[in-house]
Amino acid sequence: MIAWKKLFNSFIFAFTGIIKTFKSEQNFKIHIMISVIVILTAVTLDFSSLRMAVLLIVIGIVLALELMNTAVEKTVDLMTLERHPLAKEAKDAAAGAVLVFSIFAVIIGILLFIEPLLRSIES
Numbered sequence: 082m083i084a085w086k087k088l089f090n091s092f093i094f095a096f097t098g099i100i101k102t103f104k105s106e107q108n109f110k111i112h113i114m115i116s117v118i119v120i121l122t123a124v125t126l127d128f129s130s131l132r133m134a135v136l137l138i139v140i141g142i143v144l145a146l147e148l149m150n151t152a153v154e155k156t157v158d159l160m161t162l163e164r165h166p167l168a169k170e171a172k173d174a175a176a177g178a179v180l181v182f183s184i185f186a187v188i189i190g191i192l193l194f195i196e197p198l199l200r201s202i203e204s
């Protein structure tokens with residue numbers, strides 16, 4: 082038997098987490114704004130379904146990683162507000178995960194946009 086109320090509540094909790102992170106984390110706000118601009122540009126350039134799917138996967142991973150980074154930061158702060166080398170390692174590794182994928186996201190973005198951009202300039 083599916084516990085619908087429990088399922089509904091877990092969606093509400095997840096949305097609350099996204100909205101709270103949006104309000105408190107500048108990096109998440111910046112990533113959301115860039116994502117909206119990139120998706121609108123892709124629509125304008127008439128991206129194929131496959132190109133759009135790859136773009137949405139990459140954007141989804143960046144945003145999900147940013148949320149996980151916030152979760153790590155909050156958990157570390159809950160453990161200790163004192164300065165501790167392990168707290169620094171944990172926070173820096175989580176931030177590093179976002180940075181690593183963001184660099185790849187930019188490269189993938191260039192590969193995805195270059196051909197449609199050149200096509201729209203030529204026509």
Ligand SMILES: Nc1ncnc2c1ncn2[C@@H]1O[C@H](COP(=O)(O)OP(=O)(O)OP(=O)(O)O)[C@@H](O)[C@H]1O
Pocket residue numbers: 161162163164165166168169170172173
């Ligand atoms: N409890 C901690 N102990 C040691 N280093 C920390 C701790 N919290 C954050 N740092 C490190 O301090 C640097 C800056 O982190 P961050 O930008 O999160 O600011 P912060 O020190 O937490 O201050 P704020 O709360 O103003 O954001 C990062 O390298 C981070 O890993």
